[in-house]
Amino acid sequence: MLAGRLILLFLVLFSAGPALAQEHYKYQLGEQFTLWVLADSRRDFTLGDIFPGQEEVFSRYVPSGRAPASILGFLLRSPEATVLIDTGMGSGTLGQALAETGVAPEDISLVLLTHLHGDHLGGLVTDGRQTFPKAQVRLAKEENDFWLDEASPVKFPDRKANFDLARQVLAAYGEKVQPFEFGAEVTPGLTAVAATGHTPGHAVYLLSSGKEKILFWGDVLHAAALQFPRPDLSPVYDFDPAAAAATRLEVLTLAAKEGLIVAGAHLPFPGLGRVTAGPPPSFTFTPLP
DSSP states (O other), rough: HHHHHHHHHHHHHHHOOSSOOOOOOEEEEEETTTEEEEEEEEEEEEHHHSSTTOOOHHHHTTTTTTEEEEEEEEEESSSEEEEEEOSSSSSSSSHHHHTTTTOOOOOOEEOSSSSOOOEEEEEEEETEEESSTEEEEEHHHHHHHHOOOOOOOHHOGGGGGHHHHHHHHHHGGGGBBBOOOOOOOEEEEEEEEESSSSSSSSSEEEEEETTEEEEETTTSSOOOOHHOOOOOOTTTTTTSHHHHHHHHHHHHHHHHHHOOEEEESSTTTTTTEEEEEETTEEEEEOOOO
């Protein structure tokens, strides 16, 4: 029950009160791709709420016990497609940031979901209707099957609200929802990669554009100030904490080794940077200039 209550608390905290800003950030990826980071929410949060019992660790890395985080979506334009990776909570803030880029909801041809938590899929609907009426919606088959399985809410009753939301949102798009197998190229240059643990079918997306590569990693990491130095620590949101920690270490190691740009849904705005390996198991994060 604790995990379910804290997920709801997370959504309440990140949607309560005025947003810090309706901001977007533009980054050019070679000649083919333009990326905008869309801020749905920017807040400081209390680490103890999602990493209970880790006060001694906080005292070393984050003495205040509070850290900045965001809820971000990523808009990617190429000659072939206009793609939105994750859609925020549905509060309207991400939509306002989208409008500031000059892109209309009707321009979105593809929505990619890293997973089906409410702060990533909520923006797919507005008053029960499709926010992006011309978009195909894609997510991992494992993720789709888990949240739509009739047995899942019985096994995990503390997550019932999330199951209900996922079903309602996906139903609004009907046959436009197209699950994929991990390893699929979901649009030219963009490949879906398994990164399970946070949820059973969590996906990350690797984009190659010339010599540059960027990894959209969803919820591989929630609290940058804490989890870069201690990637073994998993928040209560992680469905399988041990698997999530193993995935986090694998992804961070890959990002550091390959020199990838990383794009994180909960990294401090604008959520883009590079990862460097430190003394094991630590890493450091350097935001893009």
